[in-house]
Amino acid sequence: MMGLAIGARGILHLLISITFVLALAGAAIAQTANPPSAPSSATAAQPPAEVRQMLELMQTPQVKEWMATQMKAAPTSTQAETAEVSALSELVGQARRHVEMVSDAALAIPDEVASASDIVEREVAPSGWVLITTEVVMLFLAGALVELLFRIVVPKPQIRQSDDEVMTVAHHATANLFYRIVPAVVFAVATLVPLLAFNWPPITRSMAIAIAIALIVARFAVASGRLLVALVTLPRADGERQISRAKALFWFRRCALFLIYFAFGWAAIQVMVPLGFSDGARYFVAYILGLGLFAIAVEAVWSRPVEEGEHRSLTLSWALTIYFGLLWVLWVTGFNLLLWIGIYAVLLPRALAVATLAVRSLHRAEAGLLAKRTIATVLLDRGVRALIITAAAFWFGRMLGLAADRMAAGEMMVDRIARGAIGGIVILLAADLLWHLARAYINGKLDEARVDGAATDEEKARRARLQTLLPIFRNILAVIIAVIAVLMVLSGLGVQIAPLIAGAGVVGVAVGFGAQTIVKDVISGMFYLWDDAFRVGEYIESGSHKGVVEAFSLRSVKLRHHRGPLTTVPFGELGAVKNLNRDWTIDKITLNVTYDTDLVKAKKVIKQIGQQLLDNPDYSPHIIETLKMKGVEQFGEFAIVIRLAMMTKPGEQFVIRRNALAMIRNAFKENGIEFAVPTVQVSSEGHEADARAAAASRLSQRPSSEEPAV
Structure with missing residues (x-):
């Protein structure tokens, strides 16, 4: 029997060592990882007298000063290479000790199971198996029974439209949120009631807490998944869905199964702690349960739905299968850094995409919670993304063994880098959220300030000014937020930003001297806007440039000529600006009439035409003073x-x-008033005979062969 045990142990060592070798290639990348350390000895041996004497000498000020001087000295290249090799060797050694610990614990599991059975017997004996079993069953069933009663008492909500059409909960975002989440909350509260009401024995209480957490997590996973399915499959305005319901249900079922399996697997590992199982045994059971997670992921990959007319890619399926297998191997061998990088590479983009899709569905829903609420949509969208990324960053640091208190107070290089990196992520996410909120607010104001929707001239002028200034303010705000965020991130990473700011000032002065034209354009543009010289939509003239103002930048204005060409004019070249769209304009018309015209009659006719223009509803809103005759000009x-x-x-x-000109022409014709035109009168008295004689003389002098001109 001992020989069989030794042989089984050798085979188990061989199998786990093979998986260890497969992951050894990534060890160099994971030098900063912190795999689980081997169990230390329970008691430390008392050091000899010589060792105690050496430790006392190391506490003297002279020795401390000498050691500090040596530590400040830069290591040579040989020492650095030795340190790298030593770190890699230590990493490999820790992984090997971890594998050996797990393999040794696997052989000792039967003994640990027997010991755990004794612990359970001693725990249950005072209360009896019947009572403990009843309490555990109540823990499992309380939430489900109370939720069922809640659903019977509170029926499924229905939304009645204005035309008496009933909308079911699946097509209304707010009702869907209530119908999915509130029962899960009821389930969680009902599950906690027996946990708090019963007098559990100490070890059984720890096991009951783990089971209750698993039940609540599983229930909320199902509720959240169903809510996401309902949201992402909401039809858009055109009736189309962003994702088919069959595809959404497929991924919901696999993800829910994965999370439920993971939650109860975690609970099983936690239950083993108060039962006295060793760390190696718990790792071994976790790795075996991890094969179930691997199987769920592989099954989802190979049976994933595809669009009509497409074929499932075998290459991608095999690549993902191998990828998930490598993740399990990295987990077994203890390379936590590579493991979580691989997990995040798969889960984080998908989680962000699903969150964005759900928020957009809420916003686009006709009767949705966020319909026509742009700021709330942006806040929820970017806020959820920020929470997901921040939680992932902190969890990543925790999995690497970087606790929050250590990162906050530690002075080691790893602690500073981790603190700066996580702080930088939070700063960038906050800057991203602030920018998107500001941009959404400004864009909303621009949409509200459309000039064509103004009722009065004052309102139109105010909206035109907003259309001019808000885009420039938006660009300036984006630059300010980006610069401040980058400086804060660099400061968090330990980079001294004061020299950077000083250097940026020097460079700015140098660039200012070298780019005086650009600086002139920018400053001129600021004063043009400050003076409100022109706005978007106004027609201006400046030198040889004229047209309608279409847009601004920091250094130029775009003018659309009335014939179509678009001209970009730097502010520094504008000079004096003639604005043809401010307040009012006087249009003068000059007419030429004959000297026998009755001017009084002409004045009455023009007055009648002016009144007709005022009576015309198309022209009267735009006329400040109607057409009238000013008198004789010359x-x-x-x-x-x-x-x-x-x-x-x-x-x-x-x-x-x-x-007005067309009406004047018709009115003058009806009233016998004639327009004067220049005429030429030729007098023929006394010269007609001489002209005929000269013409006859020229004809007689022509050669006989010449034909007369036609």
């Missing part, structure tokens, strides 16, 4: 020049002018 060589004028809103004078 006496010309062939006509009397009369001047007409009208005051209109900027940009509207062209259309009104064209229609």
